[in-house]
Amino acid sequence: MKGLYCRAGESDAEPKFVIQETSLPEVLGSHLVRVQVKACGLSPVDFKLLEDLGIQRDLIPVGREVAGVVLQVGDKVSFFQPEDEVVGILPLDSPCSGLCDVIEIDEHYLVQKPEKLSSVCVAGALRDGLCAHTALHTHARMAAGHTLLVMDGASSFGLMCIQLACHHGVKVLTTSHSPQKHTFLEQLRPSVGVQDPLVVKVIPVYNGSSDLLPVVLEETGGLGVDIVVDSGVRLHEEESEKTKLLPHKHDIISVLGVGGHWVTSHKDLQLDPPDCRFLYLKSASLTFLNHEVWTASSAQQGRYLHILKDVVEKMSAGVLRPQPEEAVPLYEATVTMATVQCHQKKKAVVQL
The missing domain is CATH 3.90.180.10 (Medium-chain alcohol dehydrogenases, catalytic domain)
Incomplete structure (x- = not known):
């Protein structure tokens, strides 16, 4: 064998x-x-x-x-x-x-x-489903009426987060990394029930300038989102080919509402004192998503x-x-x- x-x-x-x-x-x-x-x-x-x-x-x-x-x-x-x-x-x-x-x-x-x-x-999908469930239920304590921002919603993990959140009555915003992914996310519909879009707003980040903060604040009446789930973040202002589509850590903290939850997949995240102060002022929390913890x-x-x-x-x-x-x-x-x-x-x- x-x-x-x-x-x-x-x-x-x-x-x-x-x-x-x-x-x-x-x-x-x-x-x-x-x-x-x-x-x-x-x-x-x-x-x-x-x-x-x-x-x-x-x-x-x-x-x-x-x-x-x-x-x-x-x-x-x-x-x-x-x-x-x-x-x-x-x-x-x-x-x-x-x-x-x-x-x-x-x-x-x-x-x-x-x-x-x-x-x-x-x-093929079990690991992403486990990650999405862990991020939204175990870490973020998702509930009906919450607002969620999913980074790169067209990824396999992001797609699971969007579908799971919509099933539980959560308002979902997401970012898109290409025109094709943008179209795909805007056309997402549930398999049963009312055929409204799963995502209320798709924010393009592939065209060089990110309007993440103003768009999120406009969609949430200036309050920010209850939950942010990322698939990696940028720690510095300098951009490389690998990180140019990732959100900067300060942008994520900025879009969080009071009492919000940030669930990150970034293993080596470093926050400066001003970032921590900003989180403290919002009484927001940060959780690391390690899906291996269940079997470890x-x-x-x-x-x-x-x-x-x-x-x-x-x-x-x-x-x-x-x-x-x-x-x-x-x-x-x-x-x-x-x-x-x-x-x-x-x-x-x-x-x-």
Whole structure:
């Protein structure tokens, strides 16, 4: 049996992705589930996070969002039976690559997959759904009547945030990074119910001058938004090709209303004393979105499973409608993962 693994490069060297032979133990553990993988999502490997958690290996398993069918269960497994369709995310310390034909995973990392939901769809969108749910429910305490600003709403994560927020009666504003994305966001409609636009205002940021603050204040009657969810921020005024479309940290703080919540994906965010003073004056809060915290800690395992179940059920019901991801065959996995790792591609799905 073969799986996809990453051999971390020395210092600044590019990591290498290789197909390696692997095998499973003959005896299945008491709480383990043996799953035949049907589809696997590929996301970048966070080497710094693995180092921080003390997970250091010569070969790091790649591909952690999996969907498949249960083949065998351990004698103490209570949630699943053979032939159940399941979906889940392998923990950071899992020895298995999700791109193996058959994997072993603890039952507490899996949930039932709704029958009408395709394996490719759920494997490709599960991580973004988990991130959106964590950002809006766990961190921002989203409620009906709130106003939300989603940065780069046409991204897979931004799209999930928009759809989830609209489902809960939240007024959504977003930014667009190209004319095509702008048109896409303006044409977003719910799958059921009243066909009003999902986004009340799409703010273009691709034309050089950002009107973020005046537009947000106009839409909110000068009050600012209750929640901001970013997908990265600019820490300095100088712009590079990578950061020119990202909002400056001061712009985000400026658009927050009193008591607002800023949920950031920026791992190395630095705030100066004036920024902190501005947040203090608004009694606003800042939260870091680390979606790996659920599998890195077992403290809230039940809550994590509840979130996963809620996400897949909302996908099945059409509340969350991810952009369809074209599946790639297994023989293209190494090349595809290399493009994902260097951020030339946001994510990918491999169909087995």
